[in-house]
Amino acid sequence: MKGVWGKVLKVDLTNGNCREETLPEQTYQYFLGGAGLAAYYMWKECPAGTTAFNPANRLTFAGGPMTGLKQTGAAKWTAGAISPAIHMNADSAATASFGIEMKETGFDAIVVYGRSPKPVYVVVQDGKARIRDARKFWGKDAYETEDGIKEAEGDGFEVVTIGQAGERLVRYANIQTHKKSFLGRCGLGAVMGSKMLKGIAVQGSQNCPVHDSAEINRLNKDLNRRVAELDAAQPEFLQFKRLGTAGATELFAPQGNLPIKNYSLARFPSGERNLHGREYVRLLNAKPWPCKYCVMQCHNLCEIKKGPYAYKGKGPEYESFAMMGFNTMVDDMEAVAYACELANLYSMDCISLGVVIAWAMECYEKGVISQKNTYGLDLKWGSAEALVEMTKKIGERADGLGYLLGEGCKIASDVLGKNSGDWAVQMKGQEIAAHNWRAQYISALNYCTGVASGPNHERGNSQHIWVAHVRLPEWGIDEVKTEERWSWEKAPERNAIFHDYCNVINSACHCKFHEFRGYTLTDMLNSINASTGWGWSIQDLRTCGERITTLQKFLNIRYGWQKEHDFQYPKRFMEPVHEGPAAGKIPVGLDQAILEYYRVREWDESGKPTEQLIKRLGMEEYAGE
């Protein structure tokens, strides 16, 4: 076996033991690694009835055949488990160096299950693993914990940790690594907290053998040069090295893609002016903070040197920036960045957090809650103080509103009532991401039909056709017309292609941002083949994506998905805005497009894979319970 080890580390926290498990090559050929392997372990070991905080839930950290290839973008890795937000299978990807280091320990994945009687962290070093006492770290934030584990274990370890929000089971708690990269969505940090697992440290020195190292070297050299050249060829304000994805706010305004005032407005002039890329660089002193081997360098190290929001650390990316700033109408750059970093310390996903706080602000505006509920805070739109303080209250799970908002806006609106569900912008329990369906209807379709992690902009990134100019010509998405943003004609097929694409890239483990600089499916295919020796065609790659999507659909069904859930989209989807490029645009016809998506996918009218599809993909053994 080449490109992967064929070995997985199983960590049983209930009984405090670790063991090695081998996997056949066919498992990798079907599901690659990363997201696919996480889904595989849920399928194999989490029967129907398993819930997110049940010790039986499997939390799988996995790399893939591209992890560690010394190629730009190949630092990616994924984790997956049953989510406390959507109550189904979910996965999320991060970068930095943890995935590479994990692979160098000699394991493709670490599968954690059970629940420890006391806080622990796991140390994996060159094929050996041990479970260590983490009581002294419990209650500390995610970064302090990373520092503490590294100090305890010595140099050279890469670490993942959770902060207080993970310990306290905030349903959108995330997992961080290297103080800059996050398994952001679906509450995997809360799954970790439920297991009393505060962190994992990995260190390795083993190079996984590849099929054709000379070809890998040639590809790396060619791709690293090409991506760097294409980035450098952009005007300065579009270069990733300068301000990462945060510059997108400026580019999204003319597309109508920004989420503003809990998705109810099209324009936010002071936000567009103050939360501008130019101000990001100037006020936050942004500098590139690259992941291992990456030439794009979209992460930023920022520093606010003085004032109430002084900090040095991670600069907000587009999603954080849009949700915590535009969506709450806070136009103070420093306050938004600081609130995002607070969320990082507590380990909370800024997408859900920004939606939840905006939802609470709308509740406050409409009289559903008052200052009696808000710890005396004036929770009005645009209040930087309210944004920062509510972030703390949620992270601490303070009694009252802070605790309730930690449940996400679906549960919170169920509890508060008074029609507050009408402005809860969520589906299946998870808040919607920062891509506005009014700007491209395919986003609405993606949020409704995603099987990998519920409504998710990176488990089906079809919005990138327009908002990032991504094309997948090898799979038939090449020429695209602007007016198709508001057409359903090709949307179901394109949506299906992007779901499969995301599953392939999140399972092979490569960074999707490289699409923005001309990285193609062919580049990925060549890299997988050179790594594994499988000799796949571009169609084989698509079939692999279909298999992973189908396995995830089986898991959806196992954990309680029903067809009606796909049609329970937020009421706000059908509320138009009245100015800007998407004025008057609402996704009428969405229900029919969902049914057409089922047909394109070879699912039946109830939204389940047909026998014909299962047979074509050779997945008979995975179907059913």
Added chain:
Amino acid sequence: MNCKRIPSPGMREGQDGGETFRLMKITINSVEQNFSAGTKLIELVNRVREANRDNPVLKSLIEKTGKDHITFSHNRRIVKPSEYGSIELEEGDEVRWMLPYAGGS
């Protein structure tokens, strides 16, 4: 992205208004396509620009910078706009074009 006089895949020559012309295969964004011999890169550039004429991001960029910032590479080298007119495509060439980053995460 097809240029003028494109016959069905696999043909090695075609006819246009009685005129016979030779065909060549060019890989555009990883997909092999037929082009008539003698096609220049500028023809492809113009087609891409025309196809994206209504793109709101490109319009915004043109307003801000005077350029659309679509990038072309020819045989794995980025081509300067001043060179578009002088490059004649040949059998087996590889061309990529990339629209500018329009945001995304």
